[in-house]
Amino acid sequence: MTLQHPKRQEQQASVFPRISVILCTYNRQSLLLSVLRNLYQQTLPFSYFEVLIVDNSSTDMTAKEVQRLVHELQRKDAEARTSWRVFYLSEPRNGLAHARNLAITKASGEILVFLDDDVIVNNGFLKALLHTYDTTTAAAVSGRVELHWEGRRPYWVHDRILPDLGYFAPTEKRTRLTEETVPSNCCFSIRASVLHALDLYFMPCLNKRNRFPINLDIERICISLQQAGYEHWYEPEAIVYHRVPAERIQPSFFIGRAYWRGCAEILEEYVIPAYLQGRLLSFQLLLWEGLLSFLNWLLYAIFLHPLQTLSQPSTGERLHHAMTQAYLSGRYRQVFSLLWQPAALLESPSxxxxxxxxxxxxxxxxxxxxxxxxxxxxxxxxxxxxxxxxxxxxxxxxxxxxxxxxxxxxxxxxxxxxxxxxxxxxxxxxxxxxxxxxxxxxxxxxxxxxxxxxxxxxxxxxxxxxxxxxxxxxxxxxxxxxxxxxxxxxxCPYPGTTGPQLLPSRALAHAELGLPEHSGFVYLCFAHYHTELELLYLLTAFIAARNSASTPLELLRPQVIIAGLPTDTNQPRQLLQLAANASDVHLFFDEKPLTNAQLGQYLSAADALVQPHQPIAAAGELALTWLALLHRRQVIVPALPRFQGTLPPQHCIFYLPESRASLIEALLSAARNAAQERVGICDETYSWQTYSALIQQLYQRYLFPAQ
Known part of the structure; x- marks a missing residue:
């Protein structure tokens, strides 16, 4: 048996262990070695499980002592030398969550067992745990946690505060747990496939770390399992004993524990759900929670506490009252801390x-x-x-x-x-x-x-x-x-636009718009994307193309539809004067935005969409241009950056925006190509997926710069 870093890809499928036991430690060398000896004495064969030790930057030579113990056990037992797998990992970031998340990525077992480094593991623990998984449909199993008192249990330690020391023994028989039952954090197991399927991971702000000695993450994971329909079972035969050192058997420990639990519950209720579900935190709700907790604490401190003192309560009752007051104090202080503290300290990107x-x-x-x-x-x-x-x-x-x-x-x-x-x-x-x-x-x-x-x-x-x-x-x-x-x-390629999916017939559209019965090639321009000057530019080019000697466009009986009002005026007088002398120019002024039905009507009546723009580099918008391409209409656009290189050239006619002659030639070219068969561009070709992939890359770069 050698001490090594686990490499899942180097293992054959046939030698994968059933269970990965995860031990996270920080400067508790002697306790960790005791747990390792317990695991070495398990009745379950060594080939069924592996042990992953995650060192959270210990300074007490933990790695050296673990290696010494492993070699010592290796010399004594030939089976352990070939079958027992112990891997040592290092996590420099402080916090139980970071250590456990690292172990999850390296574990090979189908079942992940999380143990604290200060427990005593019963010899049949892993065997009983595995038997429960094999005989039930459990996605998670919690074992029985008894307390190992290293000092005498005081008379004032009531049973109701034993869970603060890690105690967990709800029944004497194997049973399925409900959402209300909270297991012990020092002994919990879950199927790795379920953990990955639900994308569950340990949150740093809800786990033990420097200046935060409490852990609510197992409770959050169990609630997520229950809500997703998975089963969580309790196995009383899978026993561990949680050490209770003498320094913990003090009232101050329980009072501090209650205070930090109040802090952690506020984080669980308001910080985590908001970032996981994409909701915006409500300042008013958070402030109201803080004021309510403060008023409860004030009421307890001013009125209830003096009354309870007059009733001469026992030591245990006084401790319970002090814990309640500390719990309320932790809640309101954490609320006001959240109002001041940046979320970056909570490691929750947004x-x-x-x-x-x-x-x-x-x-x-x-x-x-x-x-x-x-x-x-x-x-x-x-x-x-x-x-x-x-x-x-x-x-x-x-x-x-x-x-x-x-x-x-x-x-x-x-x-x-x-x-x-x-x-x-x-x-x-x-x-x-x-x-x-x-x-x-x-x-x-x-x-x-x-x-x-x-x-x-x-x-x-x-x-x-x-x-x-x-x-x-x-x-x-x-x-x-x-x-x-x-x-x-x-x-980025234009991701597409929304609009009418089906167009009315061309004859119906012509009749509804009042176009001449024998109208020929029809140009369309949406005025609300252009100024009056640009629309005049289009009409003068159209009239010049119609009267062109080289190509008698007038034989095609062309028409121009201008829909909507220009962006710079509600009374386009010059446009009206020019259109009054041209029977083939049709103006449809409407101050309201065009509906999908109107867009479909205009596109159905037209053969080509024209975008008249001045030679301004940033000019142009692709929404309606793209919609016209989707419905197999020709598109006449200027050779500007927003169009050139973005739209497929085989479906577009480009002109130089600074040259009226170029626009005239584009109009003539579109009319010549009227009989050609055109293929519409599908949504899947240029879709939101490309845009989405680019956005995700940028979000990852700025929100997770270290990855």
Whole structure:
């Protein structure tokens, strides 16, 4: 038998042990050696189990003494030399959770048994445990824990406080445990497959560590098992004895234990569920819990305690009253500590995804595979509580939190709301929170009127202060004038858009829109993505193409549909004057956003979608362009970064935005290609999956930098 590091991949399947016994230790050399001797004396054959020792940075030469004991037992027993497997691991991060999580990743057994290093293990413990797994459908089994008193048990130690010392013996017979029954933390076992299936792991903020001498994680895991429908059994024949040293048989130990239990319960109730389930912590709820606990403590201290003193209670009753008071004190102090303490100290990363509306952002199913799952927030009012709670522990350090803004220019805000959002972004940066921005473009990039300038200013501010930018463009270097933005930008294929899935017939759409009966090739432009100047640019190019001598477009009886109002005016007089003299130009002005039914009607009536833009690098938006491609319509777009390199060239006609002649040629080319068969682009080709994978990589990089 040799002391070594476990390597699962080097073992053959036939030699995998049934049980992995996990012992975590810190500067308790003599106690650990005693447990090892107990495990060596088990009646279960050595080939059925392995022992994993995780040293949490001990300084008492634990590794050397364990190796000495292993070699000593090896010389005495030939079977142990070949069959008994003992592995020694080292975990530098302080805390029982880190040590146990490391052991879980290295264990080879199908059953994981977690024991404290200060227990005495009965010789038949592992055999009884394995028998329970083989004869029941248990996913977890807790053994019986008796107490081994190293001093005389005082008369004032009542049975109701024995669980604080690790005692657990609910019945005399094997039974299935309910959710209300809390097992002992020093003796617990679970199937490894169940642990991985539920993605359960030990949380550092709920386990023993420096200055936090209590463990509630086994209780949390058992509740998760019960809620998922798994069975948790109790086996009275699997016995361990938990040592009770003389220094623990003091009232101060029990009072301190009650205090820390109150602290741990607040962490369990408010911190862990919020980050695991993607919920936002409620500042009001947490504050109310703190005030309620404080009032209970105050009531107990001022009124109940004096009355109980007058009744001359026994020593045990006085201890119980003191423990109750300490428990309430721990609860309210932990609440107010949470209000002040950064979540980074609790090692719980968090991500907040902010979008202008539910319809604006990614579909909800995109977040199902994320860990941690981001909190989805709609609107500009980023919760100040979230910013404060997730600030960095020290000035100058990075927080383990990420603020993700999706298309900041899409927020329709008043002056005060813009100031409030910028203030929150300033606070996020001040608190060390990483800022991630998705830039999807928008109509405001090509507009210069007073409703567009605030959007551009807010978007520019967000992009300049972002640690990382994701954009739907082909070339980030051409997209931004500021070269530093391009260096922090990742280009991503456009993930797709939502819209009408089925279109009405072309004849029906023409009739409903009032187009001439023998209309030919139809161009479509959605005005609410463009300025009046851009629409005039399109109409003059269309008229020039129609009257072109080289290609008689007029023989195709072309039509132009302009749907919606331009972004810069509700009264496009120049547009109306130009359209009044052209019977093949059809204006459908509507101040309201277009519905899916209207989008489908316009797309059904059209042969090609035209995007007239000025030569502005950041101009353009892909939503409706993508929708037109999905429904096999030609697309005429400028050769700008948001279109070129993002859209498939075989399905698009590109023109130079600074050249009207180029746009005219693009219009003519689309009409010539009218008879060609086109294949629509499926959602699966350019989907949200690529965007999701990129976002997950960035979240992992900023939330788990050490991994």
């Amino acid at each position: 991500a907040l995804f902010v979008q202008s509306s539910l319809e604006e952002g990614p579909p909800p199913e995109l977040w199902e595979t994320f860990s941690p799952r981001p909190i989805i927030h709609c609107g500009h009012r980023i919760p100040l509580w979230w910013l404060w709670h997730n600030r960095a522990p020290q000035k100058g350090e990075a927080s383990r939190a990420l603020l993700h803004i999706y298309r900041p220019g899409a927020f329709q805000l008043t002056y005060r709301q813009r100031l409030a959002l910028r203030l929150r972004l300033h606070l996020a940066l001040r608190f060390g929170i990483r800022l991630l921005t998705t830039d999807g473009g928008g109509w405001w990039q090509s507009a210069s009127h007073r409703t567009a300038m605030p959007r551009k200013a807010l978007e520019g501010f967000t992009l300049r202060h972002s640690h990382q930018i994701i954009t739907f463009a082909g070339d980030a270097a051409r997209l931004y004038q500021d070269p530093t933005l391009g260096q922090r930008t990742l280009c």
